[in-house]
Every structure is written in structure tokens, then in C-alpha cells.
Amino acid sequence: MNDYINIYCVNLGRSIDVRGGSSLSEIFRHYKEEFPEEFTPICADVNYKTEGLTYRVFSPRMVEFLDTTRPQADRVRVRSLCMLLYKSVTDEAPGVRLRIEHSISRGLYCRLLHGDEMIEVTGELLKRLSSRMARYAELDLPFERHEAPTQEAKEIFAGQHLDRKVLLLDTLHQLYTPYYTLDGTADSFYGPLAPGTGCLGPFRLEKYKEGFLLLGRDPEHPERTSEPIAQEKMYRAFTDYLKFNEIIGVSNVGELNRAAREQRTSDIVNVAEALHGRLLGHIAGEIKRRHDEGGARIVLIAGPSSSGKTTSTKRLGIELMTNLIVPKMISLDDYFIDREHTPRDASGDYDYESLYALDLERLNSDLSRLLAGEEINLPTYSFQLGQRIEKHRPLWLEDNEVLLIEGIHGLNPELTSRLPRKEVFKVYVSALTTLSIDDHNWISTTDTRLIRRIVRDHKYRHTSAAETIRRWSSVRRGEERWIFPYQENADAMFNSSLIFELGVMKEYAEPLLRQVRHDSPEYTQAYRLLRLLSYFEPIPLSPIPSTSLLREFLGGSSLKY
16 A cells, blocks of 8 residues: 655655655655755745644645745744743743743843742843753754643643633633643644754843843844844833733733623723823823924824824824814825836835935925925825826915824934934834733734734725735835834834734634635735634724724724825
8 A cells, every 4th residue: 555645845846755644854854865955944834834843744735844034934933932931931940930022122022920020030040041041952852742632731731820821721712722842841832833942043041121032043144143222212112001901901812802701892992092092192292392392393203014103193183283283294105206216126126115215305305494484385296107296285384383294214314314303203103012822922013013904905905915915025124124223213102002903803804814815825924813813802893983093904983094
């Protein structure tokens, strides 16, 4: 009897015969000599689903082995580092709770707690943890995958005092639960782990604020760890929201699901929306103070894709009016240069996200004239014609007026290089997600924005989820170049995330993600996002006010766009 099956290996560009039931790691070892010598896979895409190398093949499949130069494989590496850190904490500080909160300063921000009380992270403790992690990495211990009845998994996690994992499983009602063990210590993640501790690359722990950073490999220099960067304002924005989460008693998905089942989400919605109003009111008050001192007549609002810049700008304008300041709004889009002169990206396409797609000379001249009390005529850009056209659009600023300008380049000092610094107030808007799945699984800010964009693009642009996903890597490259390096230039940061939003988005995003074809590369992302949303209990749209930032993506806003 022939017990071999045929699979297509993308890396080799051909079909290969493998024994039925072989693991991916066994298949790779058998054909290793046909791969580049330096290629070391950490996972694989199997029919466009990312799987660990322990995955066994029982029927024909398309397989692509991945190393950490690929985004989905790098997520595997980071998750594995987190489990390695957790194992080391359990060994070196028994009874201490590890909480991995969010990404910041090129690393993952972690805190140690006794119960709910934060404990001091000493240099001596970090040294012990680092040594323990390094020892396990040298031993190349396996991350072993298991699947057990959920009640059994809950008992294992309860025995390790992983109460937030237990709460999450209580709300999911799954028959079976996958989990991993590392030298007898159990943990769970919403994606696969590496085959072992020896393939995770360089890492280190570094003291940071009340906790510490888990730093992994530098993507530009993979032989060394990333170097932290100063992100004081970003840290404060995250910290303020984390305190808010603790006050309302919802800091993880299990607690949000419990609130949904107990029909308490209306209160959470009201409090979260009120927090947005308070934060925007505080920013408006600061603009008013500086305006009264003779500055802040130009307000720039910047942020990455789907951060909610448009709604934030409109609501900030309302808050300014309550401070007796009249807002006038213009778009940077009207300052695009003619298409034939627009820079091109690496693919040869027009790069409208480049700073140099804008007429910086005209922009600075117009803004300088406005500040001098002159009247200008705003340009108009025709995307249909690909060029600027002149219409009668007069604009001037009265003493009690400020100009609001929304655009991705607002924090870049080159955008308004000829204006006096005191005249410019910069606001950074981003959905800094502070809700976690459990203590060791955070929700990526990028994933929240991508889900927002998928829903918005379908509703307003009739774009499929597959197309939005296909373009996302290009959007992210633009953000990395033109937005993120300038975050700390902001005078104020507005966290546009809403703690309940993924529960609301679930109903709208899941049908769109399910339409992504299983035989397309975009299915890898779609499947991962579907898994993320599967953790959430649905939350109805009805309590969401018409002025909510979420309405920018879902519709039903009372604001004019």
C-alpha cells in the first residue's frame, strides 16, 4: 500500500512526495539540502494558514516554509519569546504574575505583579530572568503543542494562577482548547509557536518605567536586538487608558465578554465615549491657552490609516467652539503637485503618501500669509485630472479662528518648516489598543486599524476585504517612513481606541473576512483576524452614539464628512 502523498512546496517550486502523517519539520529536514544553506524556517503557511512545524500532513497541501523575514513568521517568533519569558518568570519568581501589555519603544512592555499589585522590577531580577532565558535558548527546548478538553485546560491554567485565561475560556464555550508546554509550564496563544527555544534570535530585557521591555531582533540588523527609542508621550497615552480600563473593570477580553453577557455594555460604551470627549476637551483647552498667548493658530492632526483622524478633527473643532475658538478646516490633498511630477514608489506606482507629493513651497507660503493676516485662495486638486485647478476659494483667519489641517504628514517638521513653531500645534491620533486577550496575549494596534479599514473600505468604497488586505503592506511601509518616526513631535496625543469596539466590529468584519478566497495569499491575514474576532462576544451597535468615532467606519454619524 502506498502511504505517500503529494504536496506542493512553494519554496522549491515543485511537488514533492512525503509520507502521510509527516510533520512539517520532518519534511523540511528531508529536503533541507535543496534550500539555501542559511534558510531556517520557524513555521509554514499550509494552504495559506500559518502553522507550526509540528503540524502533520495527511492529505495533499500547498506548503511554504517561512523564516523570520516574513511578517507571519516574525509573529510566531515574538509569541515564542513571550512564552520563554513567562517560563523564566515562573522559575525565577514563583507566584509573580507576568503581564505583557503592549508594543512600545521597539519592544514589548511588561510588568510584574503580585495579584493586582505591581512589584518593583530590579536590575538583579532582570539579570536572573535574562540568564534563565539564555540558558533555555541554548538548550533548544521544544515548545510542545497539546489539545485537551477545555475543562482540563482550564484546570491546568487555574493551577498556574492564569485566571484571565480561565475567564476567557469560560466565555468561549469551546469543546477543546489547544495549548503549549515548555519544560512542563503551560500557556496558550492565538497562533502557533516556534519548534523550540533555540531559533528565536537575539533578545534582551531592559528596565523601562515601572516595568521592563522584552526586546527582540532588529529587523534592519537581525544579528542584534532592537535599540529602544524615547516614546514618553506614547507611554503616557497608553498608561492613561490602562488606568481607565482598571477603573471600569474591563482590561481583557474575558471581562468584556462577561459584561456583554450580563448586558452591561451600554454603561461601558457611555463611559468610554465620555472619556473621548474629555480627552478632546483637554486638547482643545490647551490649544485655547496657547492661542490666547499669541500662538497655536495652525493645528495639524496626523495619524496612521484608520486611526480616526477625520472624526477626531471634527470633534476637536466642536470642542474648540465651546472654548470660543472658531475652527476652519482644509485638506492637505489640495496641495498635491501635478501627477506627472509625483514621486514613485519602489514598484513604480505614484506615491501619494510621500511628503514630496505635496507642494511644500505653496503650502508654507499660504500658511505664512494667513498668519500675517492676508487672504489667500485655496488650491483645488482634481484626482480625475491628476492636476491642480484654480477656483475661487478665499480663506483668511480672524483673531478668534484657528486652522485645522488633517493629514498623515502633520508631525513632520519639514511640512511647515517656514512657520514659527509657536504658531503650530500638533496632534497625533492613533488607536492605541489597551484591551488584552489575557495576560500574555495583547491585541495589536495595527490589527485594530486593519479591521476598521476593512469595514470602512467595504461600506464607503465597495472594496473587498481581500483588496484591503492586499494593499495593507504598502500602507504600513508608508506609515513606517512618513508617520511613526515623528510621533513624539506631537504637542498632544489622542488615543482613538474604544475598549468595546472589536465586539461591535465583529458582526461587520467577520462576513467580509469569510469572503476572502481560501486559495488567495490574503487568506493568511483573513484567517488570523477571524481567529482574533472569534474571542469576542458580539456587542450591539445600538448604544453607540451618532458622534462616536466608530461611526466613521460603521456609518450612522451625525457629523458631516
